[in-house]
Amino acid sequence: MSEHESTYVPKTGFERWLDTRLPIIRFAADYATIPTPKNLNYWWTFGGILALCLVIQIVTGIVLVMHYTPNADLAFASVEHIMRDVRHGWMIRYIHSNGASMFFLAVYIHMLRGLYYGSYKAPREMIWILGVVLFLLMMATAFLGYVLPWGQMSFHGAVVITNLIGSIPIVGESITTWLWGGFAVDNPTLNRFFSLHYLLPFVIAGVVVLHLWALHAAGQNNPVGILIPQEQRSRDTVPFHPYYTVKDGFAIILFLMLFAVFVFFNPNALGHADNYIPANPLVTPAHIVPEWYLLPFYAMLRAVPDKFMGVLVMFGSIGLLFVLPWLDTSKVRSMRYRPAMRWFFFIFVLVAFMLGWCGAKSPDDQLIHGITTFRLFDGDLNSYLWLSRLLTLYYFSFFLIIMPWVGLRETPLPVPESISSPVLSGHGSVPTGAVADAEKKG
Amino acid sequence: MAETVVNPNLEGQEPTRRDFIHIAAGAAAVGGAAMFAWPLIDQMNPAADTLALASIEFDLTKVTEGQQVTIKWRGKPVFVRYRTPAEIEAARKTPLSDLKDPQKDEDRVKPGHEQFLILVGTCTHLGCVPTFGAGEYGGWFCPCHGSVYDTSGRIRKGPAPKNLAVPDYAYLTDTRVKIG
Numbered sequence: 001m002s003e004h005e006s007t008y009v010p011k012t013g014f015e016r017w018l019d020t021r022l023p024i025i026r027f028a029a030d031y032a033t034i035p036t037p038k039n040l041n042y043w044w045t046f047g048g049i050l051a052l053c054l055v056i057q058i059v060t061g062i063v064l065v066m067h068y069t070p071n072a073d074l075a076f077a078s079v080e081h082i083m084r085d086v087r088h089g090w091m092i093r094y095i096h097s098n099g100a101s102m103f104f105l106a107v108y109i110h111m112l113r114g115l116y117y118g119s120y121k122a123p124r125e126m127i128w129i130l131g132v133v134l135f136l137l138m139m140a141t142a143f144l145g146y147v148l149p150w151g152q153m154s155f156h157g158a159v160v161i162t163n164l165i166g167s168i169p170i171v172g173e174s175i176t177t178w179l180w181g182g183f184a185v186d187n188p189t190l191n192r193f194f195s196l197h198y199l200l201p202f203v204i205a206g207v208v209v210l211h212l213w214a215l216h217a218a219g220q221n222n223p224v225g226i227l228i229p230q231e232q233r234s235r236d237t238v239p240f241h242p243y244y245t246v247k248d249g250f251a252i253i254l255f256l257m258l259f260a261v262f263v264f265f266n267p268n269a270l271g272h273a274d275n276y277i278p279a280n281p282l283v284t285p286a287h288i289v290p291e292w293y294l295l296p297f298y299a300m301l302r303a304v305p306d307k308f309m310g311v312l313v314m315f316g317s318i319g320l321l322f323v324l325p326w327l328d329t330s331k332v333r334s335m336r337y338r339p340a341m342r343w344f345f346f347i348f349v350l351v352a353f354m355l356g357w358c359g360a361k362s363p364d365d366q367l368i369h370g371i372t373t374f375r376l377f378d379g380d381l382n383s384y385l386w387l388s389r390l391l392t393l394y395y396f397s398f399f400l401i402i403m404p405w406v407g408l409r410e411t412p413l414p415v416p417e418s419i420s421s422p423v424l425s426g427h428g429s430v431p432t433g434a435v436a437d438a439e440k441k442g
Numbered sequence: 443m444a445e446t447v448v449n450p451n452l453e454g455q456e457p458t459r460r461d462f463i464h465i466a467a468g469a470a471a472v473g474g475a476a477m478f479a480w481p482l483i484d485q486m487n488p489a490a491d492t493l494a495l496a497s498i499e500f501d502l503t504k505v506t507e508g509q510q511v512t513i514k515w516r517g518k519p520v521f522v523r524y525r526t527p528a529e530i531e532a533a534r535k536t537p538l539s540d541l542k543d544p545q546k547d548e549d550r551v552k553p554g555h556e557q558f559l560i561l562v563g564t565c566t567h568l569g570c571v572p573t574f575g576a577g578e579y580g581g582w583f584c585p586c587h588g589s590v591y592d593t594s595g596r597i598r599k600g601p602a603p604k605n606l607a608v609p610d611y612a613y614l615t616d617t618r619v620k621i622g
Contacts, residue, residue, distance in 0.1 A: 156570060160586060163569035182492045184517030184564075192486060282512050282519045282563075284570040288586045302587055307567055307603050364588055378599075 006030050035237035036244055037222035039419050043117075044220075044244075045251030046110040052252055053103040054208065058201050060096040061145075068148070070194035072187035075150035076278040094267040095259075100142050101270045102259050104293035107135060116345055118333030119221040125325040126214040130207055132321045137204045139294065144197035146291060150190060153272045155279035156288050158185045158193070164301075167308040184281060224419055225334030236419040287362070295359030296352055300395070302363050303388040305378055313392065320399045327399055329407030337413040341406050344398060351394045358388040497622030499614065502558060510574045512563060515621050519563035519571050520609060521582075522619075525593060529580060530556055533594035540598075543605045547594040550608050560619065561595045562609050567602035582606070 008029040010016040019026055067086050069078040082089035111131070114120055120128035147158045162185060166176040181188030219227070228236045238244075262269060270292055274285040290298050297314050304310035320327075335342040363385040366372075371382055379385040416422045498515050500522060505511045510523040525533075533547040551559055565572050570586035577583030578599075579592035589600030596605040611621040 156586075159564075160568040160570065163567070166569075177488060178486050180488075181486055182488045182517055186492075186517040188486075188489065188492065281517060282514060282571060284572075284585055286573075286585045288570065302601070305601055307601055310601065362588070 004030070004033075004035055007033060032241040032245070033239040034216065035233060036240045037220055037228060037419060038236060038238045038243070039222050039224060040220070040244065040247070041223055042247075042251055043109070043113040043223075045248045046106050046113065048244075048248035049106045049252055049255050050103070050110060051208070052255075053099060053106055054201065054204060057096065057099050057103065058205070060092050060099065061198070061201065063092055064096055065198065070148070070191050072150060072190050072279070075148060075190060079149045091263065094263045098259065098262045098267060098270065100145065101262070101291070101293065102255070103138065104142070106255070107138060108293070111135070112349060114221075115348075116335050116342075117221055117223055118225050118328070118330075118335065120325045121328060121333050122325065123218045124214075124221060127211060127218060128325060129322055130211040130214055132318065134204060134207050134211060135321075136318060137200055137207065141197060141200040141204065142291065142293070144193045144200065147190065147193045148197060149275060150279045151275035152277040152279055152283075152285050153275040153288070155185060155281065156284050157290060158189065160288065162189075164311050164314075167311050169308065186281075221333065222419065223334060223336065224416060225332065225336070226415060226418065229418060232418040232420065289360055292356065292360075295357075296355035297359075299355045299359035299384075299388045300392045302359075303385065303392045317392075317395060320396070324399065324403075327403045329404050330410065330412065332412040332415060334415075337415050338406075338410060339413060340410045341403075344402050344406060347394070348398045351391050351398075355388065355391045355395065358384045358391065363388065497620055499618060499620050502617045502619060505558075507557070512571075513621075515562075515609065520621060521559070521561045521563040521574070521595075521606075523559040523561070523574075525557050525559055529593040532580065533592060533596075536592065536594075536596075542597050543603070545594075545596060545605055547596075550594050550596075550605070552613060555613065558619075559593075559595060560609065560611055560621065562607040564606075565589055565602055566597065566604040566606065567600070572606070 006026060006029075008019075008026045010019045010025070015025060018024070064082065067078065067082045067089060069075055079093070082093050084090075086092075114128060114131070143157070143161060147154045162176055162179055165179065166172040168175065177183065179189070179192075180186065181192060222228075272285075272289070277285075289295065297317060300317055301310045301314040304313050330338060330341065332338055335345055361384045363383065364379065365384055366380070367382050367384060367387055373381040375381070376386065495516060498513065500511075500513055502522065502524075505522055505524040507524050508526050510521055512519045512521055514520070530547070536547075538544040538546065548556075550561075563571050565584040565586065567584065567587055567589050570584050572582035572584040572589070572591060574582060577590035579590055581591040581593045581595060581598075583590055584600065584602065587601050589602035590598050591602075591606055592598050594605075595608075597603070609621050611619050614620050
């Protein structure tokens with residue numbers, strides 16, 4: 001939907017003066033009226049929600065820095081100072097900490113939407129790849145931010161994650177020392193994490209600009225997954241404003257309501273009580289787990305008995321996403337028309353949830369209490385360890401085996417020629433029952 | 443930027459002086475950038491005051507038999523464990539073939555001071571602090587990912603690849619050690 005004609009007409013003398021010098025109003029006006037597929041559903045509203053999340057995190061973060069002290073002796077107390085003494089400090093901090101969770105909730109829905117509707121396929125590979133870069137930057141930023149309160153979970157989370165890098169053969173140890181700025185996680189580590197936590201959101205904002213640039217160069221995908229034919233463009237698209245500004249706005253209001261439930265009624269539900277204990281390098285909390293949004297990857301890390309292999313599996317699970325556009329062999333984008341693949345997709349979503357559940361449990365705990373099955377290698381079969389292994393196997397098979405294979409073998413349902421055709425003419429195929437009903441009535 | 447105009451008659455000919463200037467200027471720019479980048483990267487390595495905090499002394503009379511004292515050395519915990527004869531016996535009996543990272547108990551303590559086991563108290567998996575006395579081998583159990591160490595601090599079970607590290611230390615007197 002990139003090169004649409006500019007419809008902006010400067011109205012006042014000032015606008016005409018500005019338009020020949022810095023056509024910024026024209027740019028914004030053209031952006032707002034970009035022709036957008038008219039069938040986008042609510043799964044498409046999460047892009048806007050994510051933009052809002054980034055703004056909320058940056059604004060609350062800048063304010064928090066006005067009161068926070070990045071020093072190993074003072075950080076914990078300064079966070080308590082924010083919570084108790086600073087005006088509205090408790091609310092600003094709870095918005096920031098729960099905001100991270102809401103950000104990840106939205107990004108996971110956004111990614112699964114892209115996966116289901118094939119938004120990563122040609123010509124949209126760059127949008128997807130930049131999205132994966134954004135996801136990695138988000139995880140890095142969230143991790144760095146989690147360290148800053150310098151509580152027990154902050155400290156030992158930082159120890160565990162930085163030690164992952166130590167597993168790299170030969171150079172791992174020197175890299176870890178370099179990252180720490182010492183021989184353990186300590187004040188130098190906290191200082192640099194703070195510096196980078198402040199930097200990365202602006203890097204994210206920069207990559208978001210590229211993500212949107214790529215989006216508007218290739219054009220938005222839509223639930224039907226077809227490229228809109230040139231002659232259908234006037235029928236199949238509507239201007240972004242007011243149609244999608246209103247739709248996104250409504251979704252944002254619902255999303256903010258959920259956000260507010262966490263901030264005002266259960267602000268610590270997604271955190272860990274241990275992080276309200278000041279960091280103590282000599283004692284590790286009995287049950288150390290990352291934040292919920294990292295649990296599936298944590299489960300994959302623990303599923304592998306070898307340290308370095310575990311790290312490779314964990315990073316590989318995200319690395320795979322970079323080559324996803326080339327692993328999917330199907331020409332059909334939307335899984336609405338892929339009767340076999342959509343089931344593998346639904347299982348994939350379930351597997352991702354279950355991996356998260358395994359990540360929160362102790363690996364040796366029994367899945368079903370009181371039953372001892374037989375030991376396979378290093379653990380009982382009735383344990384989260386073996387469940388994690390099976391789930392990890394599915395996660396990787398989904399991308400490496402199922403996607404290429406099903407794409408070649410599956411017979412997709414007929415795909416409509418345009419977004420309007422099944423609704424208006426009754427020719428083309430009828431994708432869903434809802435549309436079919438509308439047709440009968442209309 | 444000037445546009446590069448390729449003269450079709452010159453293609454495949456000797457490099458010109460202009461090519462040389464391009465390469466030399468590019469190389470100088472890359473070299474200069476790398477030289478400027480190095481201090482910006484290396485500043486993250488341990489500073490002089492961090493490196494200066496290298497050694498501590500510890501009085502062993504503070505530990506009673508069967509107990510362990512945890513002290514902080516270079517920001518990390520160090521375990522000083524006064525082992526019982528049974529614990530030493532258990533560690534010595536273990537055949538090396540049972541070990542993931544084979545090492546004799548004798549090589550992990552100083553001769554004549556077999557009862558005192560001094561170890562860096564961070565799990566060799568991901569650096570958590572293992573819990574004293576827990577786990578099926580009576581040594582340590584790491585709460586993070588379930589690594590189990592024996593009474594010599596050797597890895598017996600779980601994802602950790604190596605035994606708990608023995609720091610550099612020396613006995614100043616019979617009851618005083620210097621670690622680091």
